[in-house]
Amino acid sequence: MEQNAETRRMLPDSEAQPKRKEDRPLKVAPPKKQKPKHRVIRGLIYASLVILAIICFIPFLMMIINATRTNGEVISGFTLIPGNALLDNYATLSEYINIWTGFKNSLIISVSVTVLSGYFSALTAYGFTFYNFKGKNAMFIFMLVMMMVPAQLGLIGFYEISKTLGILDTFIPLIVPAIATPFTVFFIRQYTQATLHISLIEAARIDGASELRIFHTIALPMMMPAIATMSIFTFIGSWNNYLMPLVLLFSPEKYTLPVLMGFLKGSQVAENLGALYLGIAISVVPIMIAFLFLSKYIVSSISAGAVKE
Secondary structure, eight states: OHHHHHHHHHSOHHHHSOOOOOOOOOOOOOOOOOOHHHHHHHHHHHHHHHHHHHHHHHHHHHHHHHTTSOHHHHHHOOOSSOOSOHHHHHHHHHHHOOHHHHHHHHHHHHHHHHHHHHHHHHHHHHHHHHOOOTTHHHHHHHHHHHHTSOGGGGHHHHHHHHHHHTOTTSSHHHHGGGGOOHHHHHHHHHHHHHHOOHHHHHHHHHTTOOHHHHIIIIIHHHHHHHHHHHHHHHHHHHHTOOHHHHHHOOOGGGOOHHHHHHHGGGSGGGGOHHHHHHHHHHHHHHHHHHHHHHTHHHHHHHTTTSSOO
């Protein structure tokens, strides 16, 4: 065997090793053409989505067009041609309410509630996810139970507490209690468990990062899709809140937009449908803007955890 090995070493490379065939480039198969059946199905899906989008947009289009028409034109029927009574409707609306003051008050309350609720709910969800402490499960179950209790049941007690603290007729009782939102905490916690692994937190702790720094630099950016999703619903809920501001606010200059719009029912503005449509259109604009910029996060938050590594 040693002699055979030595003989092979003495042979030239051309004789010792068989010649290899030249590497041929791999042929990439052209993409398969879609079958006519698949094209028809895809076309039907797209057509259905377009029709559904048009149906959803029609009420908003009717509202905007009717805001530019007179009362008689609105009663006569719907048309796609805008009217010329926009300024008259705005003047009629401004005679009874200061809609921009209500708009400002609603915006202050809604933005404050959305920001505070998103931040502190994320902080609470982070604690429930990555910390172990005594009574953790009991507290979480209590939070789930509180999700099932309607807020209206505690309205009288909340009014008495606000009266005792001297915060009636202010924005404080409308903003501060919204920090504790059980459903937002529950939603962000479930999202965090599916997307944020404990190994990232432990690695940051080993590197010497503080707990608050870990939360702000690692956890909070990864929670943003869930926070943005819940921020949409929080903003809409706070913007459309009618009962609480009606009970807790007394000064007309502090009324929110839904309360001012409720006062129009018993005024002469209710007889002018064009002015009423104009007020509704102004109140809907912030909700549409919120959906326009934040709705893309709903899909990413819902699909989180769908693919497991």
